[in-house]
Amino acid sequence: MDATLREALAARFPAVDLDQDVLLVPAADHYPLAALLKEQGYTLYVTVAASHHPGPEGDAFEVATVLRRPVRGAPSVAWRVVLGADPHLQSLYPLFPGADLQEREQLDLVGVRFDGHPNPVRLMLSEDWVGHPLRKDYAPNMPHAPWR
Amino acid sequence: MDPIFQPFRDDPHYPLDRYEAAADLMLLNMGPQHPSTHGVFRLKLVLDGEIIVKAVPYMGYLHRGVEKMVEGLTFAQMTPIFNKHDYVSPMTNEQAYAVAVETALGIEVPRRARYIRTILAEIQRIASHLLWLSTFTLDMGGVIGGGAAMMMYNFREREDIFDLFEAVTGSRFHYNTHCIGGQRHDLPEGWVQRVRAFLDRQERAFDEYLRLIRNDIFDLRTKGVGVMSADLALGLGITGPNLRASGVDFDMRRDAPFHAYDEVEVRVAVAQGCDAYARYEVRMAEMRESVRILRLLLDQLPEGPICGSKPVKMANAVRVPDGRGYTAIEGPRGEIGTWLIGGGEDKGAKPFRLKIRPPSLHAMAAMSYLLPGHTVSDVVVVLGSLDPIMGEVDR
Amino acid sequence: MILDNPYLHALIVGLPLLAVALTVAGFGVFYERRFAAWIQLRRGPVWVGPQGIFQIVADALKMFQKEDLVPASADQAIFKLASWFPMFLALSLLAVVPMGAVEAEDGSWTAAWAVSSLDVGILWPLALGGLMVFPLWAAGWSSNNKYSLLSGMRMVAQGISYEIPMVLTAMVPVILAGSLSLDDIVTYQMNHGWFAVWPPGPGLVAFVIFFLTSLAEADRVPFDIPEAESEIVGGITIEYSGIRMGLFVLTEYAHTFVAAALTATLFLGGPHMPFSVGPAWMGVVWLLGKTLFLFFVIYWIRWTWLRYRADQLMDLAWRWLVPVSLGLVMLSAVWVQLMEGK
Numbered sequence: 001m002d003a004t005l006r007e008a009l010a011a012r013f014p015a016v017d018l019d020q021d022v023l024l025v026p027a028a029d030h031y032p033l034a035a036l037l038k039e040q041g042y043t044l045y046v047t048v049a050a051s052h053h054p055g056p057e058g059d060a061f062e063v064a065t066v067l068r069r070p071v072r073g074a075p076s077v078a079w080r081v082v083l084g085a086d087p088h089l090q091s092l093y094p095l096f097p098g099a100d101l102q103e104r105e106q107l108d109l110v111g112v113r114f115d116g117h118p119n120p121v122r123l124m125l126s127e128d129w130v131g132h133p134l135r136k137d138y139a140p141n142m143p144h145a146p147w148r
Numbered sequence: 149m150d151p152i153f154q155p156f157r158d159d160p161h162y163p164l165d166r167y168e169a170a171a172d173l174m175l176l177n178m179g180p181q182h183p184s185t186h187g188v189f190r191l192k193l194v195l196d197g198e199i200i201v202k203a204v205p206y207m208g209y210l211h212r213g214v215e216k217m218v219e220g221l222t223f224a225q226m227t228p229i230f231n232k233h234d235y236v237s238p239m240t241n242e243q244a245y246a247v248a249v250e251t252a253l254g255i256e257v258p259r260r261a262r263y264i265r266t267i268l269a270e271i272q273r274i275a276s277h278l279l280w281l282s283t284f285t286l287d288m289g290g291v292i293g294g295g296a297a298m299m300m301y302n303f304r305e306r307e308d309i310f311d312l313f314e315a316v317t318g319s320r321f322h323y324n325t326h327c328i329g330g331q332r333h334d335l336p337e338g339w340v341q342r343v344r345a346f347l348d349r350q351e352r353a354f355d356e357y358l359r360l361i362r363n364d365i366f367d368l369r370t371k372g373v374g375v376m377s378a379d380l381a382l383g384l385g386i387t388g389p390n391l392r393a394s395g396v397d398f399d400m401r402r403d404a405p406f407h408a409y410d411e412v413e414v415r416v417a418v419a420q421g422c423d424a425y426a427r428y429e430v431r432m433a434e435m436r437e438s439v440r441i442l443r444l445l446l447d448q449l450p451e452g453p454i455c456g457s458k459p460v461k462m463a464n465a466v467r468v469p470d471g472r473g474y475t476a477i478e479g480p481r482g483e484i485g486t487w488l489i490g491g492g493e494d495k496g497a498k499p500f501r502l503k504i505r506p507p508s509l510h511a512m513a514a515m516s517y518l519l520p521g522h523t524v525s526d527v528v529v530v531l532g533s534l535d536p537i538m539g540e541v542d543r
Numbered sequence: 544m545i546l547d548n549p550y551l552h553a554l555i556v557g558l559p560l561l562a563v564a565l566t567v568a569g570f571g572v573f574y575e576r577r578f579a580a581w582i583q584l585r586r587g588p589v590w591v592g593p594q595g596i597f598q599i600v601a602d603a604l605k606m607f608q609k610e611d612l613v614p615a616s617a618d619q620a621i622f623k624l625a626s627w628f629p630m631f632l633a634l635s636l637l638a639v640v641p642m643g644a645v646e647a648e649d650g651s652w653t654a655a656w657a658v659s660s661l662d663v664g665i666l667w668p669l670a671l672g673g674l675m676v677f678p679l680w681a682a683g684w685s686s687n688n689k690y691s692l693l694s695g696m697r698m699v700a701q702g703i704s705y706e707i708p709m710v711l712t713a714m715v716p717v718i719l720a721g722s723l724s725l726d727d728i729v730t731y732q733m734n735h736g737w738f739a740v741w742p743p744g745p746g747l748v749a750f751v752i753f754f755l756t757s758l759a760e761a762d763r764v765p766f767d768i769p770e771a772e773s774e775i776v777g778g779i780t781i782e783y784s785g786i787r788m789g790l791f792v793l794t795e796y797a798h799t800f801v802a803a804a805l806t807a808t809l810f811l812g813g814p815h816m817p818f819s820v821g822p823a824w825m826g827v828v829w830l831l832g833k834t835l836f837l838f839f840v841i842y843w844i845r846w847t848w849l850r851y852r853a854d855q856l857m858d859l860a861w862r863w864l865v866p867v868s869l870g871l872v873m874l875s876a877v878w879v880q881l882m883e884g885k
Contacts, residue, residue, distance in 0.1 A: 022472050044398075045385035045510075047474070049487040049503035064487060066474050070382065070396050074404035078474050098385035100160075101513045109215070118161040124208035124542060133216050134501070176689050184773040198693065198853060287773045289849035293764045295773070297846050300583035365765055365849045524693065525774050525852040 002075065005040050012036055022064065023079035030081050031090040034065065037077055038095055042067040045096035046076065048103060050087075050110040052135040061087035061112055088113040109134040153521035156202055160516035164194060164202055171196045176524070180209050184287045184528040187538025191515065191527065200527070203519035205512050210542035215503060222497045223249055223466040228324045233504065234540035236279050238322055239272040239313070240479040241540075244504075246326040247406060248475040248486035252468045253328070259408070260452040261330040266407040267445050268316070268325070269479075270438045271343070274350065275309040276480035277431045277438075278302040280535040284428070285361055287528035288369050298361055305353050308346050315339055328466050330455030340446050347439050354436060370425040374518040374530035377422060384517075385510040388482025389434060390534055392418045393426035400478035407477075412444045424533035431535075467496035481535055482507030504543060508536040553659060557638070564637055567831075568797040569599045571838065575796075578839070579846045602789075609785035617782060618685035625685060626787035628678035632671050633798040639664040639725050640808050643826040664725035665717055668805055669710055672760055675798070676702035679769075679779055682791075686782040694778025697853055698769040701759055704860040705766075709756040711868035715749040716809050718875045729813040737812040745874045750810040752868055754837070757802035759856070761795065764845040768853050803837035804830065 001009075006018055013029055025033055046066035053060040064080040081089060091114035092099040103114040104123040111132035114120060122129060131138050155162045167173070179190040188209035194202040214233055218226050230245040231238030243265055250257060257265075282299035289295030310320045316333050317323040325332050376386070381394040391398060399416040401409045417433035419426035470491030476483045485505030492500035511534040518530050573588065573596055580587025588595035613622055638659050661667055676699055683695020716738045717723055720731035732738060738746040759766035770778040780791045807813060811833050814826025851859070 022474075043379070043382040044387070044391075045383055046476070046483065047385070047485055047487060047503070047505040049501070051489055051501035051503075062489075064472065064474075066485070066487070070391070070398035072403045074398070074400060076474070080472070096383045096385070097380065097517070098383055098510055098513055101509060102385070105509075122208075124211040126208075133213060138216075174689065176693075182776060198696070285849065289764070289773075291772050293767070293845060293850060294848045296579075297583045300585060304584060360847065361849065363848070365851060368855050369849060369852060523853060525768070525771065528773050 001077065005037075005077075008036060008040060009033075021078070023077070025079045025081055027081050027083060027089055030063075030065075030079075031092065031095075033079060034067065034092050034095050037067050041069045041071070042075075042077055044068040044070045045092075045098040045102075048092075048099065048106055050106040050112040050134075052110055052132075052137075054136050059085045061110070063087075063089055063106070063112055065092070083112065087111070088115055090115050091117040093117055108132070111135060149521040150199075153199075153201065156520035157517055160202070160204070162202075167196075167201055171201075173201065178524075178527060179206075183291060184531065185538070186283060186531065186536055187541075189512075189536075189538050189541070191531075193519075193524070193527070195524070198523045198525075200519045200522055200524070203516045203527075205515050207509075207512060207538070207541050210538050212543065214543040215501075218499060218502050219492060220498065222494070223328060223468065223499070226499075227326060228322060230504075231322045231324065232539070233543045234479070234481070234484075234506070234508070234537050235321075236537050237272050237276040237480045239268050239325075240276075240477070241484060242323065242326040243269060243407070244475075244477050244479065244484040244486055246328060247477055248473075248488050249328050249466065249468065251475045252471065252473060252488055252490060253466070255329045255456055257330055258453045258456060259450050261454045262408040263445060263449050264331050264335060264454060265326070266409060266412075267343070267442060267449070268313070269407065269477075270442050270445070271309055271312060273438050273480045274435050275306050277435045278306050278309075280431060280480075280532075281357065284529075284532040284535075287532040288366070294361065298357065301353070301357060301360065305346075305350055308349065312339070312343060312346060315342070327455065330453070332455075334454050335449075340449065343442065343446060347442055351436075351439055354432070367425065369525075369529055370428060370533070371421075371423060373424045373522065373526050374533055375422045376514055376518055380514070380517060384513050386482065386514060387507050387510070388478065388480070389417075389430045390427055390482065390511055390514075392416065393430045394422045395420045400476065400483060404476075408445065411448070412441055414441060424529050427533040427535075467494075468492075468499065469496055470500075476505065479507065481511070481537065481540075506540040506543060508538075508540040511536050512541055549659070553638075560637060560642070561634060563831075564634055564797060564800060565793075567835075568793055568800050569603070570596070571796040571800060572602065572792070573598050574838075575842050575845075578842055582843075582846045606786045606789035611787065612782075612784045614687060614782050616687045618687065621681050621685035622782075623787075625678045625682035626783060626790050628681075629675060629794040630790055630797065632675050632678070633794050633801055636668040636671050636801045637804065639667045640804055640813070640830075641726050641729050642814055642830055643824065660726050661724065663723045665713055665723050665728070665809075668801075669706075669713060672709070673702070673706050675760070682783075683779040686779065688782050690775040690777075691779045691781050693775050694769045694781075697775075698762075698779065700853070701762075701766065701769060701856060704857055705756045705759040705864075708752055708860060708864035708868045709760065711865070711872055712749040712753040712756065713809060714872050715745055715868075715875045718872065718879055719746070721879070725808060729808060729815065732812040733815040737810065737815075739810040742875070742878050745871045745878065746810065748867065749871050749875075750806070752864055752871075753809065754806050756864065757806055758841060758844070759860075761798040761802050761841075763799060763841055765848045765850045766856060767845075767850055768856060771850060799841055800834065800838060803841065804834045806837055807833035 009018055016023055016025055046068050048065050050061060050063045053062060061083040062080050064078060066076055066078045068074060068076040083089060089112060091103055101123060103117055106112050107114060107120055108122040108124050109132055174195045176193045176195055177190060178193055179185040180188045190206040192204040193200050214229060218229055227242055231242045234241045282302040285298040286295035313323060314320045315336050317325040376394050378394045378396050381391050397416060397418045402414040402416055415437055417430045417437060419429045468490030472489045474485060474487050476485035484507060487503040488499060489501040490496055492498040514534060519527060577587040588598040591597045591601045613619055639661050679698045680695045683691040716728050719738060720728040739750040762769050780788055783791060807830060814830045816829050
């Protein structure tokens with residue numbers, strides 16, 4: 001992370017510890033952080049990955065996003081947002097059109113809802129699928145709607 | 149192109165009822181069973197005559213739940229899984245996985261192993277681009293036609309590549325030759341000479357391909373078709389040759405070197421055309437560049453061990469502690485990334501969450517932006533020029 | 544003489560001609576597959592019979608055995624009828640082609656042995672070729688499939704557009720020979736030189752354009768967009784199966800063969816060779832040889848070229864072929880005036 005970006009981030013998001021490899025960002029800062037990074041030249045939308053972390057205090061979800069600058073050195077910024085039992089997060093679709101399919105995939109497989117997504121339906125599985133396979137409590141032999 | 153299609157090109161969710169009210173629209177499902185969808189893939193087209201007003205991609209027909217499956221496998225068991233989702237470049241996909249785990253554990257890979265990986269990756273790139281060239285021309289020239297002739301010529305060289313891989317790994321397609329910390333198989337006796345002979349043949353073959361397909365019809369079909377601006381490509385997360393064809397000079401092999409790419413000079417092919425023809429230009433130039441890089445690598449191939457000081461033989465010996473990180477390498481279709489969260493079952497012997505970033509899925513997202521305003525004939529050209537592999541899109 | 548009765552004449556000349564044309568069309572499949580294999584570094588069909596020449600028999604047997612599937616939502620009667628008609632039309636184009644050459648005592652040549660020597664001979668193949676669009680469009684429409692509908696649309700658009708330069712370039716030999724009868728056209732070429740060679744210029748260009756347009760009429764690469772199997776999955780034949788599908792395939796080959804024969808007749812002198820043709824029946828051999836050569840060129844193009852897009856195809860027809868062939872018609876008229884003035 002270069003100095004100018006670090007300064008900009010520290011000024012805008014003082015609560016975030018910038019020394020981590022993967023920044024831990026509050027959910028409210030998710031969209032503003034992406035917007036700031038896009039302004040700073042991090043225009044390549046790399047990926048979004050959600051994961052399910054069951055714990056003694058109930059379910060938790062993580063959504064990680066990676067952006068990259070398409071220049072020499074290929075600097076990238078990855079951050080994650082920790083969500084509660086009813087996971088929902090601002091969609092990055094207005095900034096990065098690639099978020100359309102990527103966020104749909106995470107919605108489908110992990111069950112994180114993205115607010116403001118233009119077409120929040122399943123991507124990989126059929127529309128009548130029950131459950132989200134990548135959750136830790138999903139049993140592979142769980143009954144699902146019969147094939148029609 | 150008629151400006152009436154511009155809103156549909158800017159925003160694929162633009163409501164259809166704002167199109168000309170008098171138009172008699174027809175809905176056409178292209179796929180899942182269609183010869184030119186490069187796998188199993190459905191494209192819902194809304195047509196006005198033969199002109200596409202709106203294109204909606206549907207995927208998931210090849211979804212095999214790889215990301216769920218690997219959560220129950222140890223790290224040593226996973227390599228064969230990883231060469232099956234992108235079945236056109238299995239070698240590079242294995243490497244993406246090996247690099248991810250090595251980065252997470254901080255394992256140093258011996259220099260010779262890094263060279264072998266680079267050589268295998270570049271040969272794989274040629275093989276993958278050859279398959280792209282054959283499917284691209286197949287889509288334009290037809291299964292009964294000039295495209296099929298191109299395909300047979302490409303497969304002549306692809307066979308040579310499979311022979312080379314078989315000599316190293318014992319397997320023609322699903323290699324399973326990478327292990328955490330190095331290579332499983334060393335290069336056999338005389339293999340380097342065989343590769344050199346193959347490169348000479350391949351270089352002559354490029355001119356032959358050009359003589360076969362380059363004519364006015366090829367230009368007419370590809371120039372100005374599927375124009376993707378650099379901004380759109382970046383926003384969609386398109387990487388690899390498709391991004392470079394939009395004029396973005398970015399290649400992970402040069403800009404974030406992995407394997408042994410820091411020891412050779414990589415000349416990145418960039419085209420400014422943004423259309424299907426530019427994507428063709430970039431891939432052809434990349435194949436020639438791969439031949440050049442391979443010659444350099446073979447010249448300076450070092451001796452030494454091919455696996456780290458602690459070769460990982462036991463299936464449960466690799467344990468990735470709790471933590472998370474993203475690693476990526478440049479594959480033939482773009483950035484193959486791995487988002488890995490360690491600390492899974494069996495005290496970290498299995499991954500907690502492993503997300504593969506498929507370059508093809510990002511490329512598929514471009515379809516609904518590129519197609520409005522084009523005809524049905526252009527669908528196959530645009531799809532072919534993006535070079536998606538459905539196994540990788542759906543995983 | 545027995546051949547003076549037109550019906551008997553048609554029977555005696557027509558039946559062998561039909562048999563030859565169908566056999567050639569059938570073996571055209573084998574010929575093309577081996578030829579394509581040679582281009583593509585493959586071996587092609589080699590197992591059925593010596594060098595695989597009985598492949599067509601095996602294919603036909605397979606086609607006959609297959610179930611005759613008719614989609615429930617198709618327009619049954621039209622769907623069934625449409626599969627037979629193209630074959631009739633394609634083969635009846637041959638009726639006016641003269642196949643023999645008879646030498647008179649003064650050394651001049653006369654064309655002979657057409658199934659039917661129509662006075663307006665050239666109009667017959669052109670009209671039937673134009674009719675070809677109807678059964679194909681009927682097949683595309685009655686299949687009740689969107690791909691075949693698109694294919695039918697492309698077929699009609701292409702058929703109508705390419706009909707115009709085809710008719711115009713066919714007028715060039717008509718003007719030069721001064722007759723609509725194919726017999727007269729061939730006779731004229733026998734005594735004055737092939738139209739592809741003489742007069743220099745218009746004849747050769749007209750030959751090339753006529754050949755291209757007959758490629759388009761027979762839906763061959765690079766003009767095979769109505770059946771573009773990588774785009775619209777084979778087009779009109781998509782819902783056909785078994786022998787009906789086989790008929791469409793055979794029609795394609797028959798049509799290609801007939802188009803090649805017609806081109807050879809109009810521009811390459813038909814049964815005539817610049818040196819002595821020998822006995823009259825040798826004319827049949829020469830005609831067949833020229834036809835097969837053009838057949839070979841068609842497949843040469845087919846297996847090495849890519850195909851056009853529908854709108855580019857229309858572009859080519861209306862912006863280039865129609866104006867050029869109009870010019871050729873005028874040029875040949877001027878040529879005739881100048882020559883007759885001498």
